[in-house]
Amino acid sequence: MSSFKEVALKDSCFRAGSTLCPGCMESVAFQNIGRVTDNGVKTIFTIGTSCAEVSTLAFPNVVAWGRGDDSSDDFGKTFAILHNVFESAPTLAEATRDVADALTDCGALDRKVQIISTGGDGGAFSIGLRTLLHTIHRRARVTIVILVNEIFANTGFQYSPATMPYADTSTTPAEGAPGNMNPPLDYIHLAIAAGAGMVAQLSPAHGKLFVKTVERSLEVEGTAVIFVPAPCISGWKFEDGQTVELALLGARSGVFPAFVWEKGKGGSVKDCERNASERPAIEDFLGMQRRFAHLVARDKESGAVKPRPGREQDIENLKAWVQGNVERMYSLASLK
Ligand SMILES: Cc1ncc(C[n+]2csc(CCOP(=O)(O)OP(=O)(O)O)c2C)c(N)n1
Numbered sequence: 001m002s003s004f005k006e007v008a009l010k011d012s013c014f015r016a017g018s019t020l021c022p023g024c025m026e027s028v029a030f031q032n033i034g035r036v037t038d039n040g041v042k043t044i045f046t047i048g049t050s051c052a053e054v055s056t057l058a059f060p061n062v063v064a065w066g067r068g069d070d071s072s073d074d075f076g077k078t079f080a081i082l083h084n085v086f087e088s089a090p091t092l093a094e095a096t097r098d099v100a101d102a103l104t105d106c107g108a109l110d111r112k113v114q115i116i117s118t119g120g121d122g123g124a125f126s127i128g129l130r131t132l133l134h135t136i137h138r139r140a141r142v143t144i145v146i147l148v149n150e151i152f153a154n155t156g157f158q159y160s161p162a163t164m165p166y167a168d169t170s171t172t173p174a175e176g177a178p179g180n181m182n183p184p185l186d187y188i189h190l191a192i193a194a195g196a197g198m199v200a201q202l203s204p205a206h207g208k209l210f211v212k213t214v215e216r217s218l219e220v221e222g223t224a225v226i227f228v229p230a231p232c233i234s235g236w237k238f239e240d241g242q243t244v245e246l247a248l249l250g251a252r253s254g255v256f257p258a259f260v261w262e263k264g265k266g267g268s269v270k271d272c273e274r275n276a277s278e279r280p281a282i283e284d285f286l287g288m289q290r291r292f293a294h295l296v297a298r299d300k301e302s303g304a305v306k307p308r309p310g311r312e313q314d315i316e317n318l319k320a321w322v323q324g325n326v327e328r329m330y331s332l333a334s335l336k
């Protein structure tokens with residue numbers, strides 16, 4: 001494995017023309033994945049339609065994510081991107097793996113190939129859940145990265161099966177209604193139960209661990225799945241420059257704890273205490289985002305984030321959900 005410094009100095013693969021919002025966590029994830037895969041091994045990405053896909057493929061800057069422009073014949077340096085419909089990136093990755101393996105078996109390919117599928121949580125957990133679970137179940141030797149911004153962002157910020165309780169989205173409005181009332185799908189447990197070789201929940205806010213985990217995912221047996229909590233500046237409505245702070249607060253307060261698990265070895269929850277009193281207050285996480293402005297407000301004098309009058313019980317419900325979430329992650333960590 002490379003040192004963090006070595007990886008940090010590699011090519012992030014971003015080129016002029018990306019139209020991702022400034023501060024988008026999807027772009028930070030892509031940059032880190034770009035660097036990790038700059039390891040001399042041919043990389044093939046299958047990218048399902050999502051913000052990261054449409055914004056790196058906008059006319060006239062047709063490719064705003066790529067590598068190897070000075071040495072296009074260098075097989076290990078360049079990478080290929082197979083763009084596809086938003087629900088099928090894992091299946092296409094699996095098919096690509098099969099073709100690469102078949103070419104290797106018949107002697108037509110004598111170099112290693114690493115295959116990574118990326119997409120959003122909307123595509124992965126709604127229309128694409130079947131393809132995701134079957135690829136994992138067939139133990140395809142690919143890495144699947146799901147960018148979890150908890151919404152269908154590029155089509156208008158609709159609810160997704162990963163949206164957290166009470167969030168205001170365009171299809172679960174908070175005006176005259178409570179916001180989203182569906183608890184999120186337990187996608188981490190689903191991935192483990194489907195037979196994944198590795199499952200992680202981690203954002204680039206945990207820099208070294210994120211890089212190490214993506215590197216490791218390229219080596220494990222079976223399918224590796226990395227769920228990347230991805231604060232979305234336009235959908236979560238937070239201030240410019242707070243992406244990493246918000247991702248860390250979300251992880252540490254128990255909303256999406258950092259988690260790394262491997263089949264046969266078990267896993268661990270990282271940087272998130274089991275005991276609620278030792279974690280940052282959930283109010284602080286909510287108070288940074290206008291998607292929760294119906295629930296909390298910042299007291300002008302003390303600066304503390306407090307429930308809005310009449311929303312105290314909703315905050316208690318949310319705290320109970322967060323504690324359940326943390327307990328669930330600790331139990332999943334003990335599975336082998
Ligand atoms: C079969 C099909 N239905 C609908 C669409 C339109 N569509 C494109 S991307 C997208 C939502 C993507 O949401 P998500 O996967 O969460 O990615 P994000 O935009 O949040 O990055 C939808 C509905 C499509 N491309 N294909």
Ligand code: SF4
Nearest residue numbers: 021024051232233234
């Ligand atoms: S809408 Fe959200 S996920 Fe999409 S590019 Fe902007 S910040 Fe990123």
